[in-house]
Amino acid sequence: MSRRLVLLLAATCAVVVGNVYFPQALGPLVAAGLGVSAGSAALVATATQVGYAAGILLLVPLADRLPNRRLLVALLVCTGAGLFAVGCAPALGPLLAAGAFVGVSTVAGQVIAPMAVGLVPPERRGAMMGTLLSGSIGGMLLARTFGGALGELLGWRAPYLVAAVLALLLAVVLAVALPEAAPRRRGPWQAPPVQVLRLLRAEPELRRSCFYQATVFAGFSAVWTCLALLVAGPAYGLGAQAVGALALVGGVTMFCTPLAGRLVDRYGPDPVNLVCMVGGLIAAGVLAAGAGGGVSGAAALVAGTLLLDVAMQSGMVANQARVFALRADARGRLNTAYMTCAFLGGSAGSWSGAEVYGRAGWPGVCALTALLCGLALARHLAALRGMRHAGAADRG
Structure with missing residues (x-):
């Protein structure tokens, strides 16, 4: 792969993934523009994430069967049409439906990742995933x-229209x-949900990686879904631009x-996962200090969101390196x-975060994030103990 092509693919990942996340900054503006509650407006981000999970399930398996160039172009055209529909939505109902469609179609980045990994040697997969994830x-x-x-x-509609272009x-x-690339797989067709269930049943390392990312990403989504509500509230009194x-x-x-990709290539994914899960727990504690507002609260939000971002994204590099090493076909x-x-975990995190925020405020959201990262850490420590015991038994 030429450097120019790698940069083009990374830029494509940036644009399509951004479509999932920029609605998180627009919740208060959508609420004011459509005359709905802040909680109802937060459903826009949830609908996009639910659609994204559905698109990954239904469309990304086509990357093993269809030429990738045609598939990527078709997905981007559908994404552009969906974004125009969101920008023109007259009410919350059509907005949620169009947002879900955008989520379904904006999965080009998930087609790019397996395509790019197949073009580099195994010892460079972590570095490639790190570049695309950047x-x-x-x-x-x-x-x-x-x-x-x-x-x-310019109003909440403008970001959607620009993103469509x-x-x-x-x-x-x-x-x-x-x-153009030839399809990588032939044979009888199986519905994508059947394929996913077969792989999850057959590959324990896949199940482990899925659990890690679902729990940590749920905590990450809960924080970012509710962050706009916190900074727009009485503690800070700021707007969407502050988010x-x-x-x-x-x-x-x-x-x-x-860097995480290079560490995965050198030491394997498990040590990187361990550091990231501990980092997520620490981030939840730091973020909790942001509830009080003021300079100290803002500093806690900056430090906590940065640490949580690094932990979640670096953990994703480790998880995907583990997953892509399982079966080349x-x-x-x-x-x-x-x-x-x-992204099912992320969708659940967005929904549960909004629910918890309505009942327990920002401290409740931070406690939820700590619980989710703690579950991932407990599962990882159990897996490491199992591998140590298995290694000792083999040596015996």
């Missing part, structure tokens, strides 16, 4: 900033720049994930199973 992180961070700033300037432009560029500015601090994560379907579980 692009995704850049899109995630800039999307929140872009959404918050443009939304406050970007998606359609990328479709044109990829149609010209990407080489975007806070998200920019996480730009450090773009430099951490390539099924990377699209393995990624489908993994990312479906991850």
